[in-house]
Amino acid sequence: AALKPMSTPTPKLESTLPLSQDVVVGANVNSSRAPLDKKLYRQITLPNGLRCILVSDTVAMAEVDDDHDDDDSEYHEDEDEKSDKDEKDSEAEEDKNSLSPNIRKCAASLAVGTGSFFDPHPHGNGLAHYLEHMLFMGTETYPDENALDNLMSECGGETNAYTEMERTVYYFDVPRGKFLDALAMWSRFFVCPLMKRDTAIRELEAIQSEFDLSLKDDGARMLQLLSHTC
Helix, strand or coil: CCCCCCCCCCCCCCCCCCCCCEEEEECCHHHHHCCCHHHCCEECCCCCCCEEEEEHHHHHHHHHHHHHHHHHHHCCCCHHHHHHCHHHHHHHHHHHHHCCCCCCCCCCCCCCCCCHHHHHHHHHHHHHHHHHHHCCCCCCCCCCCCCHHHHHHHHHHHEEECCCCCCCEEEEEEEEEHHHHHHHHHHHHHEEEECCHHHHHHHHHHHHHHHHCCCCCHHHHHHHHHHHHH
C-alpha cells in the first residue's frame, strides 16, 4: 500500500518564487518518502531540458524560525537580569544563534552524464577529469579563477567536484543567506567558462600529477582497463 503523505510543520518562508510557465512540473513523489523523511520534494524540467529535484527541509526551516523568534523576545529582558547570567547560559545562547537562517546550509549539485568511460581513445585519456578542473578556472561573468573559492572562504561554504566512470558531479554548500550569490557564480561554470590557454597548461600538469599518484593503485588500474574496453 502506498504511504500516506506525512504532516510537516509549515515553514515561514521569507519569499515565494513563482515557477515560470515554461517550467514543467513532474509527478509528486512526496507520497513515496521514507517514513522518517520530513523533507519535501519537487521534480521540474527547465526550458533548456535540465531536469531538477528541489529538496526543502521544512522541519529544519521551521525550527530555525522558532528559535529566531525566541531570540528576538530575549532582547526585551532587563539589563540587570542579563548581567546575572552565568557562563553556561551564555554558551546556550551561542548555540541558539548558531541556528540563524544565515548559518543553516543550502546546497546544489549538478550531475553530468559523462565520465571517464567517455574519454576518446587513445589520445584523450583523462579528458573528462581535465574538463572538470577547467570549469573551476574562471568564467566570462566572474573571470577571477578564485572567485568562488573566495566566496566559500568568506561564508564557511565548500565546493568540489569528482569524475566517475559514467558521470561527473559538481556541488557546493553555503549558509542559506549566501545561496543565491553562490548559485549565480557556480552556474556560470556550465554556461561560459573561460578555458584560458595558460590555465589549461597549468591544469594539464595538475591532472598528470594526480595520474602519476595512481599509477600503482590496483583499483585505478582496473578502472582504466574497464574504460578501454567499455
